[in-house]
Amino acid sequence: MTAPTETPVEAGRLSTRQLSWQRRRQALARGWAEFRRHRSGMVGLGIMVAFVLVALCAPLLASADGLSVTKATGGVLESPSGKFWLGTDESGRSVLTLLIWGSRISLLVGLLATVISMVIGTLIGLLSGYFTGWAGSILYRFTEWFLVIPFLPLAIILATVLGRSLFNIALVIGITTWPSTALLIRSQTLSIKERPYLERARVLGAGRAHQIGRHILPNVMPMVFANTTLTVAAAILSETTLSFLGLGDPTRVSWGTMLDSAYSVGAMTTGSWWFFLPPGLCVVAVVLAFTLIGRALEEVLDPRLRGR
Amino acid sequence: MNAQGKAQSASTEGTNPQSGALEADGLVVEFTTRSGAIARALDGADVIVRPGEVLALVGESGSGKTTLARTMIGLERPTAGEVRFGGTPLDYSISGLRTLRRRVQMVLQDASSSLNPRHTVYDSVAEGLRLHGLDGADPEGRSEAEQVAAALASAGLRPPESLFLRYPYELSGGQRQRVLIAGALALRPDLLIADEPVSSLDASIRGEILALLLKLRDQMGLGVLVVTHDLGLAWNIADRIAVMYLGRVVESGPTEEVLARPKHPYTQALLSVVPEIDELAPVVLTGEIPDPTRIPGGCRFHPRCPALQGGFAEAAGVATMCTTVDLPLIPPDVDGHHVACHLPQRVATEDLADV
Amino acid sequence: MTAPLLEMRDVGVTYRARGREIPAVRDVNLTVSRGEIVGLAGESGCGKSTLASTILRLQPASAQVTGQVLFEGEDVLTMRWGDLRTLRWAGASIVFQGALHSLNPVHRISRQIGEAITTHQPGLSEQQVTERTGDLLEQVGLPRQRASTYPHQLSGGQKQRVMIAMALACNPSLIVADEPTTALDVMVQAQVLDVLQHLVRELGVGMLIISHDLSVLGDLCDRIVVMYAGRVVEAGPAAAVFGQSLHPYARALSAAFPKVGDPAARFAPAGLPGDPPDPAELPPGCSFAPRCPQALDSCTEAVPLLESYDGGRLAACFRVGEDRETVSLP
Numbered sequence: 001m002t003a004p005t006e007t008p009v010e011a012g013r014l015s016t017r018q019l020s021w022q023r024r025r026q027a028l029a030r031g032w033a034e035f036r037r038h039r040s041g042m043v044g045l046g047i048m049v050a051f052v053l054v055a056l057c058a059p060l061l062a063s064a065d066g067l068s069v070t071k072a073t074g075g076v077l078e079s080p081s082g083k084f085w086l087g088t089d090e091s092g093r094s095v096l097t098l099l100i101w102g103s104r105i106s107l108l109v110g111l112l113a114t115v116i117s118m119v120i121g122t123l124i125g126l127l128s129g130y131f132t133g134w135a136g137s138i139l140y141r142f143t144e145w146f147l148v149i150p151f152l153p154l155a156i157i158l159a160t161v162l163g164r165s166l167f168n169i170a171l172v173i174g175i176t177t178w179p180s181t182a183l184l185i186r187s188q189t190l191s192i193k194e195r196p197y198l199e200r201a202r203v204l205g206a207g208r209a210h211q212i213g214r215h216i217l218p219n220v221m222p223m224v225f226a227n228t229t230l231t232v233a234a235a236i237l238s239e240t241t242l243s244f245l246g247l248g249d250p251t252r253v254s255w256g257t258m259l260d261s262a263y264s265v266g267a268m269t270t271g272s273w274w275f276f277l278p279p280g281l282c283v284v285a286v287v288l289a290f291t292l293i294g295r296a297l298e299e300v301l302d303p304r305l306r307g308r
Numbered sequence: 309m310n311a312q313g314k315a316q317s318a319s320t321e322g323t324n325p326q327s328g329a330l331e332a333d334g335l336v337v338e339f340t341t342r343s344g345a346i347a348r349a350l351d352g353a354d355v356i357v358r359p360g361e362v363l364a365l366v367g368e369s370g371s372g373k374t375t376l377a378r379t380m381i382g383l384e385r386p387t388a389g390e391v392r393f394g395g396t397p398l399d400y401s402i403s404g405l406r407t408l409r410r411r412v413q414m415v416l417q418d419a420s421s422s423l424n425p426r427h428t429v430y431d432s433v434a435e436g437l438r439l440h441g442l443d444g445a446d447p448e449g450r451s452e453a454e455q456v457a458a459a460l461a462s463a464g465l466r467p468p469e470s471l472f473l474r475y476p477y478e479l480s481g482g483q484r485q486r487v488l489i490a491g492a493l494a495l496r497p498d499l500l501i502a503d504e505p506v507s508s509l510d511a512s513i514r515g516e517i518l519a520l521l522l523k524l525r526d527q528m529g530l531g532v533l534v535v536t537h538d539l540g541l542a543w544n545i546a547d548r549i550a551v552m553y554l555g556r557v558v559e560s561g562p563t564e565e566v567l568a569r570p571k572h573p574y575t576q577a578l579l580s581v582v583p584e585i586d587e588l589a590p591v592v593l594t595g596e597i598p599d600p601t602r603i604p605g606g607c608r609f610h611p612r613c614p615a616l617q618g619g620f621a622e623a624a625g626v627a628t629m630c631t632t633v634d635l636p637l638i639p640p641d642v643d644g645h646h647v648a649c650h651l652p653q654r655v656a657t658e659d660l661a662d663v
Numbered sequence: 664m665t666a667p668l669l670e671m672r673d674v675g676v677t678y679r680a681r682g683r684e685i686p687a688v689r690d691v692n693l694t695v696s697r698g699e700i701v702g703l704a705g706e707s708g709c710g711k712s713t714l715a716s717t718i719l720r721l722q723p724a725s726a727q728v729t730g731q732v733l734f735e736g737e738d739v740l741t742m743r744w745g746d747l748r749t750l751r752w753a754g755a756s757i758v759f760q761g762a763l764h765s766l767n768p769v770h771r772i773s774r775q776i777g778e779a780i781t782t783h784q785p786g787l788s789e790q791q792v793t794e795r796t797g798d799l800l801e802q803v804g805l806p807r808q809r810a811s812t813y814p815h816q817l818s819g820g821q822k823q824r825v826m827i828a829m830a831l832a833c834n835p836s837l838i839v840a841d842e843p844t845t846a847l848d849v850m851v852q853a854q855v856l857d858v859l860q861h862l863v864r865e866l867g868v869g870m871l872i873i874s875h876d877l878s879v880l881g882d883l884c885d886r887i888v889v890m891y892a893g894r895v896v897e898a899g900p901a902a903a904v905f906g907q908s909l910h911p912y913a914r915a916l917s918a919a920f921p922k923v924g925d926p927a928a929r930f931a932p933a934g935l936p937g938d939p940p941d942p943a944e945l946p947p948g949c950s951f952a953p954r955c956p957q958a959l960d961s962c963t964e965a966v967p968l969l970e971s972y973d974g975g976r977l978a979a980c981f982r983v984g985e986d987r988e989t990v991s992l993p
Contacts, residue, residue, distance in 0.1 A: 020428065023473055196422040203381060203414045204436040204491065205406040214435075218426050368848035369819070480938040481707075510706040511875050511919040512912075512954075515934015522930060537848055540878075543923040544932045567923050581853035582923060583882035592853050597818050 034300045041296025047289035051282075055103040066097030067253060077265070077272045087274035089258075090265040098253050099278050105254035106283070109170050110236035116174025117235070118181060118228055125185025126220070130193060130212055140186065147179035155238070159247040166249050173238045181227055188220045222301035229294035233287040240283050255279035328498045329358040329531075330380055330412055331640060334389035337375050347600040349375040351555035351608075352389070356640040359498045359531040362521065364546035364563070366578075368537055370598040371552040374417075377501050377535045381414045410440055413492035414501040418508055419484040423476040430472040433459055433491045440495060455494060462528070463490035464520050482513040489520065499531040500524065506541065518545050539582050543567055548642070551575050554598045554608045557638050561645030571647040571654045573615045580657055589661035606631040607650060614660040615651060626650040666736050668837050668869040669695040669718065669755070674730035676713050676722060685943045687713045687726070689893045692969075695837060695869040700860070702880030702901060703873045704916060705890035706939045711873050712760060714890075715839050718871075719751050734837070753783050755837035756830040758823075760845070760873075765826065766814040772825055773810035776800075779832035799828040803858050820851030824858060831862070838862070839871045844879060856883050877913075878920040881905030889913045892940050892950035895969060899976035909978035912951050949981070957982050 035041055054061065065071050072092035080087045086095035128139035155172050162168040192198065193216065201211050242248060243256025244263070262268070262276035337350040350372045357363050357380075367373040378384045380391050382398055382405045391398045393408055413436075416422045423432050433456045437443045443452040450458070453472075460468035463486040476484055485505065492500055502521065506514040522545050524530040536542065542549050542563060549567065550560040551574065559572040570576045577591040593612045604611050610630045613621070621627040635648040676688040688710040695701045705711045716722045717732050720739050732739040734754060742750065759765055767775060776796045781787065787795070797807040803824040814822060823843060830838050840859065844852040860883060863870050874880055880887050880901065887904040889897040889912065897910040908914040915935050921928035937954045940946065946953050948963035955962070959982070967979045 019473055020430075023428070196416055196418060197424040199383070200416055200422045200488070200491075201424075201435065202383065203409060203416070204495075205409040205439045206435075207402050207406075210439065215424055219424070368850060482938055510939055511877070512706060512915055512935040513938060514919055515932040516936065517934075518932035519934065522932065539849070539923050540921045540928075543925075544921050544928055545930060564929070578849060579923060581849055583856075583876075583878040583920075590853055592857060593850055597820070597851075 031300060035296060038296035038299065040292045041300075044289040044292025044296070047285055048293060051103055051107065051286055051289070054100055055107050058100050058104055062094070062097040062100045064101070066094050067101055069093065077267070077270065077275065079272070080274050086278055087272070089261060089275055095258075095274055095278060098258055099255070099282065102253045102255045102258055102279065103282065105166065105249075105252050106236055106239060106256070106286070109166060109173070109239040109254070110232050110286075112167070112170035113173035113177070113235040113239065114228060114232045116171060117177045117231055118224065120174065121178035121181025122185050122220075122224055124178070125182035126189055126212060126216065128182065129186040129189025130208070130216065143179050143182045143186070146176075147183070149176075151176050151238075152241075155242055156245070156247065159242060164247060164249055166252060169239060169242055169248060172242070173235050177231060177234060177238070181224075181231065184227055185220055185224065188223050189216055192216050192219050226294055226298040226301055229290050229297060233290035233294070236283065236290070237287055255283050328394055328411070329356055330499055330533075331356045331392045332376060332380055332389070333392060333640075334637060335376065335379055335386045335391065336388035337372075337379055337384055338387045341601060345601040348555055348603055349600050350379065350386070351603060352637045353552070353555065353557055354637050354640040355380075355533075355550055355557065355560075356642060357499055357501075357531050357533045358642065360525060360529045361547040362525055362532045362534060362545050364542035364549045365533060365535045365552060366537065366539060366542055366549055367552035368598070370554060370600055372555040372600070373535045373552050374503055375555075376552070377414070377503055377533060380533070381412055381501055382408055383414075406440065409497075410495055411497050412499045412501065413495055413497040415485075415488050415492055415503065415505060417503045419481060419488050420476070420508070422488055423484060425476055427475075428472065429460070429474050429476075429479070429487050430456055432476075432487060433494050436491055436495045442495070456490075459490040459494035460487070462493055462524075463487070464516070465490065481509050482517065485509060485517055486520070489517075493524070497530070499533065501533045501535070503535045504537070505534065507536070507538070514541075521545060539567065539578060551578070554603055555600060556608065556648065558609065558649070559645075559647045560638055562643075565645045569654075570657075571645070572609075572649050573613050573651075573655065573660060574609050576654075576657045576660055577614060580661065589658060591657065591660045606633055607635055607648075615655050618655075618660065618662070620655045620659070621651060624652055626652070666733075667694040667696045668699075668735060669693070669871070670731075670733040671714070671717075672731045672733065674714065674717060674728065674732060676710070676717060676729075677727045678723070679725050679727070683943060686893055686945075687942050688717075691730075691890070691893075691895055693871075693888055693895070695871050697836065697869050698863060698867045699886070700863055700870045700872060700884045702884035702887040703871060703890065704875065704877050704880055704887055704913075705873075706875050706916075708892070708939045708942050709890040710893040710942070711890050712841055715757065715841055715871065715873055718755055718837075718839060719757060720747055721757075749783075752779060752830075752835065753833040754835055755839065756833070756835045758826050758830045758838065758840040758843055760841040766822060768814050770813075771810070772796075772800075772812055772814070772817075776810070776825070776829050776832055779829050783833045795832075799831055800825075802831060802862070803828045804854070818851070819847055820854060823847060823851075823855050827855075827858060827862075831866075835868065837869045837871070839873070841873045842875070843872065844874070844876070852879070859883065875916075876920065877905055877916045881917075889916065892945055893942060894950070894966075894979065895977070896951065896980070897976075897978045898969075899978075900974065903974060903976060909972065909976060909983045910980045911955050911957050911982075913978075915956075 069091045074084055074088035074092040074094065076090055076092060078084060078088040084094045086099065089095055089098060124139055124143060128136050128143060154176055158172045159168060198211060198215055201215055239254065240256035243254050244259045246260055248254060248257050258279040259276055267275040332353050332355045335350050335353045336348065339347045339349055341347050353372065353376050355376065365373045365376060375384060379386055382400060385400060393412065398408060434443065434452055437452055437455055446455055457468040460471060465471055465483065465486050506517050509517065521532055525532055534546065546563045548561065549563045550557045551572065552558065553574050559566055559570065559575045566575065567579065570579055577593050580591045591614055607630045610616055615621050616627060616630050621630050629650045638646040638648050671691055671693040674688060674691045678685045678687055691714055703711045713722065717728055718739065722728060728740055734750060739750065773796055776799060777792045780792050780795055796810050800807055800809055805821060805824055844855055847855060856879065859870065862868060872880060872884060884901040886899065887901045888895055889904065889910065891912050897904055897908060897913040904913060905917050908917055915933065918933035935954045940950055948965055949967050952958040952962040962981055967981050969977045969979045971977055
């Protein structure tokens with residue numbers, strides 16, 4: 001327990017900061033090794049990486065022209081063939097191209113919404129947990145109130161009011177999903193606040209900002225991180241839902257809009273499975289991937305917190 | 309001011325309580341418990357700590373010793389009374405407290421959870437320096453790393469650099485305690501408050517930590533307030549001792565005086581039950597454990613006082629006073645042996661043991 | 664002469680963790696007789712709690728135990744399951760370390776003590792169980808009405824006494840108390856120790872008390888056994904081991920609790936450098952050598968064995984018996 005594992009700092013060689021970074025990298029490497037042992041997490045990671053690559057490499061995989069209605073070359077709702085691997089939609093566009101390009105929107109909106117949600121949720125969670133008295137109470141009640149509001153009606157109203165664009169959809173999802181994060185962060189903050197090292201910081205002369213920034217936040221971050229991946233899953237699902245309801249950006253294709261189009265042209269009744277099944281499966285796959293990663297991350301990060 | 313200078317000024321200042329001394333004057337601290345009752349953790353405590361001496365605050369659970377220590381460094385605000393440093397009452401604003409904590413530092417109980425598990429030893433010790441802006445503006449022109457190394461070295465951790473990047477979970481209990489002390493020393497305070505500094509440590513390493521506290525007093529002129537339930541510890545390192553019961557100091561004075569010739573029945577009882585092989589017959593107190601929500605009238609110790617139960621108070625004619633008249637606060641006199649008791653003279657401990 | 668109540672012969676316990684073998688206890692011999700209080704002294708990592716867990720075969724499954732643990736002549740380690748169940752609590756019981764937190768916060772005391780009673784005597788009526796619970800509480804100095812309270816309504820000392828009452832529930836012949844007074848105030852400690860002493864004298868049970876506080880053991884016990892790094896380093900009558908220790912570690916442990924009033928202890932805190940060793944990484948030869956004020960180079964070459972000295976004393980140190988005034992090499 002007391003044997004040193006690193007070389008001591010020698011003045012002039014490596015600064016403490018650099019050695020500190022080295023240690024952090026080692027800690028990350030250990031975390032990664034631990035994560036690798038969770039097969040489900042690795043599967044999820046694999047799926048996610050695959051989809052991200054597809055989204056990034058979309059221009060290489062399918063020409064952007066394929067999205068244009070006017071340039072469509074196929075027939076209406078053609079079934080899969082050698083030319084169109086996944087058939088065509090009602091305008092004659094290749095479903096595969098739509099799927100590939102659609103992944104960009106779905107993932108992008110999901111990510112953006114998550115960022116908005118996490119920022120608001122973490123901020124409010126930290127503040128409502130840290131401040132006792134009326135400030136903390138007000139924030140807490142605000143969180144609870146928001147939590148109780150039904151997601152869909154609120155989302156529909158906001159989307160209608162704000163207008164149908166990518167960013168607005170992300171905003172809507174962010175605004176409606178932050179409460180659960182906030183509550184989680186709040187309870188973590190409440191427990192960390194009572195820890196002796198917080199008191200020590202006060203004794204040393206720390207003000208509120210230092211206590212929150214240097215002590216509470218770093219100890220809350222692992223939980224935030226694990227929660228983020230789960231939020232991405234929820235956000236992608238939400239985007240799909242909203243687009244399916246026709247609130248998405250009409251100029252862009254996403255898996256949700258594909259499902260919406262499929263529904264409006266009656267693809268289900270005509271049995272054009274190639275139009276609605278692939279986007280549906282993709283959503284399921286991505287959501288599953290993020291969920292698996294999130295669960296594995298929780299397991300990796302939590303025992304380390306407890307162990308230390 | 310170097311160590312010698314500090315020690316000199318402490319001795320020449322003698323009975324002058326103003327310079328660099330931390331005083332508690334008639335402190336009352338009340339808490340509201342979960343059931344709604346008001347607990348008086350401190351009920352009028354007068355204590356003074358000066359640089360260059362070790363004061364032991366001794367008592368059991370409910371005595372208020374930890375509350376007193378915390379109030380003296382500003383972690384709690386008194387309901388009545390005041391805390392003064394260098395003669396000036398404490399300023400409870402964030403900057404006022406920060407100024408105080410540059411000169412008065414505290415080492416909390418339970419070293420293992422007092423260090424942030426995600427910070428390295430270096431970060432933990434440098435934290436105080438950074439908060440007070442000393443990382444760049446050391447009067448001796450040292451860099452932050454040099455100051456951290458100096459603090460770790462003066463806490464007995466050598467070579468200091470080998471510990472810079474360790475995390476608390478990699479250290480032993482004794483090392484963690486020393487890191488905490490180093491963190492406090494980094495600010496070069498005048499006074500150090502140590503709350504149960506060795507109670508969570510293994511027996512064989514206690515001596516080293518206690519020797520460290522003594523060294524700090526001798527070589528750096530530091531004043532130390534040690535909060536403990538262990539009379540042996542007080543005997544080991546304290547110049548003066550203050551025995552607390554239910555929120556008040558019941559006896560205070562030089563350690564040899566108080567522990568060799570205790571005057572208060574509570575002190576006598578405590579001393580007699582410290583496990584020894586061939587010592588006094590133990591005076592084991594009976595009755596309710598001290599409850600800060602229900603402080604007895606008259607002398608607060610009277611429900612459990614063996615002198616009262618054994619008829620000694622009656623014999624001295626003070627029995628009614630014991631149950632009805634509260635005692636005045638012991639003045640924070642640094643030299644005398646004071647006791648808060650109605651008995652005109654002490655009862656021998658052997659007599660109390662027979663009760 | 665009747666056989667001792669508890670006899671441990673050459674007991675060794677090895678844990679297997681992280682792919683390594685960790686010797687927690689090695690070659691320990693210990694006996695406790697009826698009506699006798701034996702103290703087991705040592706600090707963290709010395710193996711005392713592990714040793715105690717073998718008495719009721721409570722060591723973790725990954726631990727390998729060698730030697731014999733004889734309770735009333737029968738080896739606990741090879742006992743049949745049925746006999747072991749009877750042994751547990753009706754033959755010997757344990758008051759665990761951290762007993763203050765071992766009480767279930769959502770059950771009343773009566774239910775928790777009652778559970779211990781009915782596990783071994785399922786045929787008793789509710790009336791009888793209540794009666795017995797009340798008796799037990801009185802035996803440890805608590806009023807009978809306390810049975811209907813919840814743990815959070817009790818003080819630390821009272822909870823500790825409830826744990827002792829639970830240990831008495833099935834009239835065991837041997838009680839093992841693991842750090843019974845740690846975390847208690849001095850006055851409460853005295854009360855709890857009084858209870859333990861009274862139990863031994865009145866009921867004639869044998870008691871094994873484990874503590875790192877040698878002064879508590881010196882006061883209460885008939886004999887003391889001191890452990891360091893899994894081995895017994897000194898054993899003998901309590902007063903002798905505490906007051907005139909033979910082994911340097913026992914001496915240091917005893918000095919760590921200075922006698923109030925002793926002028927030699929004024930401003931002279933006694934302690935050892937370094938830390939108690941990690942059982943996974945023990946130094947060669949005598950495990951205490953790195954911290955020993957009297958260590959010689961030869962101490963790192965071989966492990967000292969327990970030798971007998973006058974007055975029924977045992978010590979494992981190469982330097983006992985020498986003229987102790989010779990100065991040791993650094």
